[in-house]
Amino acid sequence: MSNNRTPRRGVLLIVASPSGAGKTSLCRRLMADHKGLELSVSMTTRDIRPGEVDGRDYNFVSAEEFQRLIDADAFLEWADVHGNRYGSPSAPVERALAEGRDVLFDIDWQGARDVAAKCPGDAVRVFILPPSLEELRRRLVTRSQDAEDVIERRVANAKGEIEHCDEFDYVLVNEDFDRSYAELAHIYHAERSCRRRNLWVDGYKAALLKEVV
Numbered sequence: 001m002s003n004n005r006t007p008r009r010g011v012l013l014i015v016a017s018p019s020g021a022g023k024t025s026l027c028r029r030l031m032a033d034h035k036g037l038e039l040s041v042s043m044t045t046r047d048i049r050p051g052e053v054d055g056r057d058y059n060f061v062s063a064e065e066f067q068r069l070i071d072a073d074a075f076l077e078w079a080d081v082h083g084n085r086y087g088s089p090s091a092p093v094e095r096a097l098a099e100g101r102d103v104l105f106d107i108d109w110q111g112a113r114d115v116a117a118k119c120p121g122d123a124v125r126v127f128i129l130p131p132s133l134e135e136l137r138r139r140l141v142t143r144s145q146d147a148e149d150v151i152e153r154r155v156a157n158a159k160g161e162i163e164h165c166d167e168f169d170y171v172l173v174n175e176d177f178d179r180s181y182a183e184l185a186h187i188y189h190a191e192r193s194c195r196r197r198n199l200w201v202d203g204y205k206a207a208l209l210k211e212v213v
């Protein structure tokens with residue numbers, strides 16, 4: 001029997017949360033542990049933070065360039081979040097899907113809704129909740145990458161974002177990081193094993209049934 005487990009449909013794994021709940025940290029660890037998983041690097045008009053790398057964390061563009069990309073239909077989805085624009089370029093996602101590769105999205109609930117509507121069989125949505133809003137603020141303050149007014153706007157927006165968690169397939173409470181990470185990794189592994197994604201099974205089954213024993 002062949003070990004070739006292709007063709008398969010890739011997973012579009014979407015992780016969303018209010019700012020500060022921990023989705024970027026969880027996504028970074030998932031990427032580090034799974035070399036076959038590709039991050040959808042978003043375009044954004046927000047300012048670059050200390051420690052961020054242009055082209056790795058985001059592609060940082062001007063408002064004019066972002067509008068040009070909207071007009072050129074270059075986004076799978078885009079949204080206004082916390083007063084800036086963010087969008088997922090469609091070309092890398094189309095390539096990954098055509099090749100059966102998995103893509104990870106760190107996007108907000110609006111983007112999650114749009115990707116799930118456009119790619120219904122492929123998208124898996126995970127929402128990360130904080131243990132409390134007080135802890136959310138504490139994490140944003142401790143991260144110390146945003147000005148006080150930016151942090152307050154993000155905390156104020158959190159309730160509106162949490163309202164949308166029932167549109168998601170999975171919901172995690174990120175209290176203990178290692179535990180939340182293990183849950184996220186389990187979700188990813190289970191979705192990878194899902195029957196409908198593993199198109200090779202039909203051929204494999206036929207070969208097994210032809211075997212003479």
Ligand SMILES: Nc1nc2c(ncn2[C@@H]2O[C@H](COP(=O)(O)OP(=O)(O)O)[C@@H](O)[C@H]2O)c(=O)[nH]1
Nearest residue numbers: 019020042078079081086087088106107108111
């Ligand atoms: N819809 C959409 N949301 C995005 C995209 N990229 C990032 N976001 C979301 O925009 C919000 C703000 O992101 P960011 O400025 O990095 O702040 P952080 O969430 O505090 O790390 C988060 O909810 C991100 O998940 C995108 O391409 N599309």
Ligand SMILES: Nc1ncnc2c1ncn2[C@@H]1O[C@H](COP(=O)(O)OP(=O)(O)O)[C@@H](O)[C@H]1O
Nearest residue numbers: 019020021022023024025139143174175176177
């Ligand atoms: N389970 C956790 N317990 C305590 N701190 C955490 C936990 N998860 C993430 N953090 C910290 O909280 C801050 C916000 O996390 P981050 O991943 O940037 O969130 P988000 O991308 O959702 O805005 C970071 O300083 C991160 O190290």
